[in-house]
Amino acid sequence: MAERMQTGIPGLDRLLGGGFLHHNSVLLKGSPGAGKTTLGIQMLVNGATQFGEPGVMISFEQFPQQLQRDTAAFGWDLQALMEEKKIAVLFADPADLAVSTTRTENPFVSKIVEIADEIGARRLLVDSLSHLEGIELPPRMTPRQALMRFLGTIKCEGLTPILTAELREGGAPFEDYLVDSVVFLHHIHGADGRPDRREIEIVKTRGQRTIGGRHPLRIGDGGVEVFPHILPEGEPPEPDPEPLGSGIAGLDRLLGGGYTIGSAVLVAGMAGAYKTTLAAHFLAEGLARGEAGLMISFQEPAGHLTQFLAQRGIDVRPAVESGDLTIWRREPRDTCVEELVWRAGQLIQERGIRRVVLDSTNDLESCQITRGQSAMALRLFLSEMIHRGVTTLLTQRIQRVSGNNPIADIEHVSLVDTIVFLGLAEIESQLEKVISVLKHRGAKPDTELRGIACGERGLEVLHRFVGLC
Numbered sequence: 001m002a003e004r005m006q007t008g009i010p011g012l013d014r015l016l017g018g019g020f021l022h023h024n025s026v027l028l029k030g031s032p033g034a035g036k037t038t039l040g041i042q043m044l045v046n047g048a049t050q051f052g053e054p055g056v057m058i059s060f061e062q063f064p065q066q067l068q069r070d071t072a073a074f075g076w077d078l079q080a081l082m083e084e085k086k087i088a089v090l091f092a093d094p095a096d097l098a099v100s101t102t103r104t105e106n107p108f109v110s111k112i113v114e115i116a117d118e119i120g121a122r123r124l125l126v127d128s129l130s131h132l133e134g135i136e137l138p139p140r141m142t143p144r145q146a147l148m149r150f151l152g153t154i155k156c157e158g159l160t161p162i163l164t165a166e167l168r169e170g171g172a173p174f175e176d177y178l179v180d181s182v183v184f185l186h187h188i189h190g191a192d193g194r195p196d197r198r199e200i201e202i203v204k205t206r207g208q209r210t211i212g213g214r215h216p217l218r219i220g221d222g223g224v225e226v227f228p229h230i231l232p233e234g235e236p237p238e239p240d241p242e243p244l245g246s247g248i249a250g251l252d253r254l255l256g257g258g259y260t261i262g263s264a265v266l267v268a269g270m271a272g273a274y275k276t277t278l279a280a281h282f283l284a285e286g287l288a289r290g291e292a293g294l295m296i297s298f299q300e301p302a303g304h305l306t307q308f309l310a311q312r313g314i315d316v317r318p319a320v321e322s323g324d325l326t327i328w329r330r331e332p333r334d335t336c337v338e339e340l341v342w343r344a345g346q347l348i349q350e351r352g353i354r355r356v357v358l359d360s361t362n363d364l365e366s367c368q369i370t371r372g373q374s375a376m377a378l379r380l381f382l383s384e385m386i387h388r389g390v391t392t393l394l395t396q397r398i399q400r401v402s403g404n405n406p407i408a409d410i411e412h413v414s415l416v417d418t419i420v421f422l423g424l425a426e427i428e429s430q431l432e433k434v435i436s437v438l439k440h441r442g443a444k445p446d447t448e449l450r451g452i453a454c455g456e457r458g459l460e461v462l463h464r465f466v467g468l469c
Helices: 010-015 036-050 064-072 078-083 107-119 143-156 174-178 249-254 275-288 302-311 317-322 337-351 374-387
Strands: 026-030 055-059 087-091 123-127 160-166 181-188 197-205 214-220 223-226 264-269 293-297 325-329 355-359 391-397 418-427 430-440 450-455 458-464
Touching: 010 197, 010 223, 026 036, 026 174, 036 055, 036 078, 036 087, 036 123, 036 160, 036 223, 055 107, 064 078, 064 087, 078 087, 087 107, 107 143, 143 160, 143 174, 214 337, 249 430, 249 458, 264 275, 264 374, 275 293, 275 302, 275 355, 275 391, 275 418, 275 458, 293 302, 293 337, 302 317, 302 325, 317 325, 337 374, 374 391
Parallel strands: 026 160, 026 181, 055 087, 055 123, 123 160, 264 391, 264 418, 293 325, 293 355, 355 391
Antiparallel strands: 181 197, 197 214, 214 223, 418 430, 430 450, 450 458
């Protein structure tokens, strides 16, 4: 594989197959607020601090104090990097490049090369090309020729040019054709009360294969993060034939021994039917066997949840304190599914997590996804979990059971291996809470309706109801 210029942003480098090709010019285009300048500076800083590749930045817009302030917000000490000769910053007027674009004829270009040689620079950031529009060029020189000569000179000096530019409507401008790589950054305003969303799209890369499409991008305290919207590659691990305990003896009997390791389990029921409690039993059983767990909740804060579970005989607070159990509380409207999948995958690898609970799929559908894409979001999440050999339990809230077959009111049936139903049934003029296994791929479960109760030690599956249709 050709030598790559890594961006230092794991999600973006994954989309690029390891990074951009060295000496290939890169154009970052975006609307105002899309993050193009932040991304460009981050690539420069990461090159200097992570990969031993110093860089030079040319700014036509920001003043030194403003640049220092803005970069400090992301934890980047630009002044220290400049003093260590890892980064050099030149503040210029766009007209400085207008006289000529070759090193021999333009003092400013000569200065760029001189400074690059002094610090051993490998990367050059120009922010931004849009400021060069309308400058007066030498006679008989077009903007296209000027950019070609400038890029050629920079590449001949061993530098990789990184350029930013505004994204405009209409046909592709000439710079899109001249550079080797084009990356679009989109800033999408939320509709239907949803928050704004940023996305990144690799439009063009000469000499390398990349993953196309739009992928979520977030600008946080540490700068830009990219969360690829891609399904895992390769085959998932072979399932272990040994059943996995649910933490409820009566439910294990209904399942013929337990869940299938590495499978997806859906626990569906109406509000107050013990869905979260059943999920907690699953995690507690894993903790008792030395298996780390992750619970993703969209409703209650971790402290409230653990206290509630302790009242039901499932005290996971010591496991939370030790780090064996991680509980994430996420606000649906602020949650990006791809980010959730990415961070969960990192935590699973870091802590060796074997069991994951997502409570609930209804809240997942309220995350930052387009309406109608909830099944794709769930498939993305489950594919990552299954590929990592993790057994995943999902809860789903159903509003009502419209007939004798509850499965007709449950969504995403085809995406899961096991479905456990929790509901209400009228037994001898009384409403009873009931449990039933509606689906269990690879095994023959006991599908009869059973009573279920919650006592001091959590959930217990009761007797079978006789004579029910």
